[in-house]
Amino acid sequence: MLILLDIDGVMVPANSWKKPEFMEDGFPMFNLNSVKALQRIISETNASVVLTTSHKTKYKVSQWKDLLKSRGINPKRVQRLSTNSLYVSRKDEILEWYLKKHVPNEEFVIIDDDKMLNGLPENLKGNLILTSPSVGLTDDLADEAISILQNRSFQSAR
Template sequence: MLILLDIDGVLVPANSWKKPEFMEDGFTAFSPGCVAALNRILLETNASILLTTSHKAIYQVAQWKNLLKTRGINAKKLKRLTTDSLKTTRKDEILQWYNNTRTPNEYFVIIDDDKMLNGLPEYIKSSLVLTSSSVGLTDDLADEAISILQKMHINKHKQF
């Protein structure tokens, strides 16, 4: 199982009236509530993380693992998209991943605040959990993500 994970608007709510808090490593602090919601998804599904954030190229995977761990997220397996967010949209990055890189029959959920993802084909969009940029990942949205991953798993086994 795989979580395609954005950061801004998911783990770091974007509030224009509030200056973001930065940690010693120079990256923004994550919202504790958003972290708790993500950790619950990770715990209940044993999913890996695929970073889709526009920040993904700033650090190597090992550095990302450490950055997430410092913020209370223990990702057992972590990868990142290799596409350039400055040259393509998140929607196109996800389509490229789905068509070219995704492991066949892999269960996935996309957690993002990018409303452009509503334009994904339905067979991918059905795995989208869209957060509010100013709120981020909530417990209700975590339930939705868990449900998507569990339904994919159940539906896969019903086929046999």
């Protein structure tokens, strides 16, 4: 099981009126509610993280593991999408990953705030959890992500 994870707008709320707080490693602090929600997804599904964030090449994978761990997130494995050397959209990066690297029948969820991902093909869009950039990942969205990873239909309480 895989979580394709963006950071800005998912783990770090994007609020233009508020400068993010940074930790000693030089990267912004994550929203505590988002951390709890992501760690619950990981704990309940044993999913690995695939970083899709625009920050993905700032650090080596081993550094990302440490960065996530220092913020209370402990996936069994951390990977990242290939370097975006052609500056394609996140949507195109995910499509390329799906076509070239996705293992058939491996459950995955995409957690992102990029509304352009609504343009994904339907078979991928069904795996998309779209966050509000100013709020980030919530418990309700975590429930939806767990349902997708466990291949269950989700019945929203909304």
